[in-house]
Each structure stands twice: as structure tokens, then as C-alpha cells.
Amino acid sequence: ALALAVMLPCLAAGPEGKSMGNPAAPLRMDLWDDFTCPHCKHFREQILSKITADYVTPGKAYLVFHEFTLTGPGHEHSKTASMYAAAAAHVGKYQQVADALFLTQSSWAVTGKVWEAMSPALTAVEQKKVQVLMLDPTVAAEVQHDLELGMAAHVNQTPTVVLTRKGKQTPWSSWTDYGLFQSMVDLLLSK
Numbered sequence: 001a002l003a004l005a006v007m008l009p010c011l012a013a014g015p016e017g018k019s020m021g022n023p024a025a026p027l028r029m030d031l032w033d034d035f036t037c038p039h040c041k042h043f044r045e046q047i048l049s050k051i052t053a054d055y056v057t058p059g060k061a062y063l064v065f066h067e068f069t070l071t072g073p074g075h076e077h078s079k080t081a082s083m084y085a086a087a088a089a090h091v092g093k094y095q096q097v098a099d100a101l102f103l104t105q106s107s108w109a110v111t112g113k114v115w116e117a118m119s120p121a122l123t124a125v126e127q128k129k130v131q132v133l134m135l136d137p138t139v140a141a142e143v144q145h146d147l148e149l150g151m152a153a154h155v156n157q158t159p160t161v162v163l164t165r166k167g168k169q170t171p172w173s174s175w176t177d178y179g180l181f182q183s184m185v186d187l188l189l190s191k
Contacts, residue, residue: 017094018086020063021056026165027189029061032068032150033159035081035101036109043159043175044102050178060189065094066146068158080114082143087133088122096121163188 029051033040055061067082069075081101088097100121101108108117119127133139153162153171160173165188172181 025062027061028164029063030162032155034070036075036078068150087130
């Protein structure tokens with residue numbers, strides 16, 4: 001846990017677009033998810049906007065996105081999607097590519113046509129840059145680094161948010177009741 005506490009602040013210096021909000025906010029939220037995970041799709045489509053409105057936009061929380069690439073049946077194209085998203089972060093289009101991937105998850109996660117699903121979120125110039133970045137070993141290393149950080153944080157399911165307030169870390173992965181999550185976050189912010 002100590003190693004994770006030391007490493008998490010360093011992630012803020014990552015590619016633009018893999019975070020939302022003010023890095024000086026009193027609460028940091030690190031989100032680990034996977035583009036092939038149906039629970040992550042639900043989180044991104046139903047819950048993320050609430051977190052953004054309730055905590056990120058008002059300056060209460062700083063949200064950082066991390067890839068937690070799953071493996072096994074149903075996740076064959078997870079790493080490719082994660083790498084495209086990480087590459088898109090380098091051209092400032094992480095959120096747009098992530099949105100496109102989650103929106104079309106049921107298609108590309110089966111067919112493997114990841115590029116076709118996410119490339120419309122980019123301009124022609126950005127598409128060329130992302131294609132070049134996909135060949136850069138740094139992008140694969142970033143995706144692997146996110147996975148390793150998630151494992152060090154004991155992420156064992158997606159989506160998981162690790163809440164950090166005054167050096168204390170609280171993992172959260174139960175998304176059936178947003179009100180319960182709000183209560184936890186508000187309690188952390190009140191301390």
C-alpha cells in the first residue's frame with residue numbers, strides 16, 4: 001500500500017486527457033476499468049456523469065483514468081482497446097475514444113474491429129498520429145504500468161475507484177447504489 005501511495009501522485013503527470021478536474025482537489029479518485037467489461041460500460045454511461053457533476057466539476061475531486069486490461073474469454077481485444085485509448089490520450093482525445101469504445105462495445109469486443117469503432121472520434125490528422133503511437137513501445141508500457149498499479153492497489157474487479165484523501169486510500173467497487181458511494185465520498189470529504 002505504501003508503494004501505491006508513493007506512485008499514485010506521479011500518475012497525474014501522465015498524458016493529457018486521462019484525468020478530469022483540479023489536481024489540487026481535496027480528494028483523488030483513481031478509476032480502473034476495462035473497455036470490454038459490461039459493468040464498466042454501465043459505470044461510464046450511468047454513473048461517471050454523476051461523479052463528474054457531484055465531485056469533479058465543483059472541485060471536490062480529481063479523477064484519473066487507468067486501464068485494467070482483462071484477459072480470457074470475452075476480453076480478447078481488451079489490450080488493443082486500451083492501447084488505442086492510451087495512444088489517443090497523447091493527442092488529447094482519451095475521453096472521446098473511451099466514449100466511442102464503450103458505446104460500441106458489444107460490436108468490436110466480438111469482432112475485434114477496435115480501430116473501426118474508435119477512429120471516428122478522431123480527425124484524420126489525429127488518426128495518423130494514433131496509428132504511429134500504436135507502434136511506440138511507450139504506449140504499451142503505459143498500459144502495462146496502469147495494470148501493475150491496479151494490481152498493487154488490489155483491484156480485483158472492474159470498475160474500481162480508489163479514493164485517496166489525506167494519504168488514506170479507500171477502494172470502492174460496488175456500484176448498485178450510487179447513494180451509498182456518495183455517502184462514503186461525503187464522509188471522506190468531511191474529515
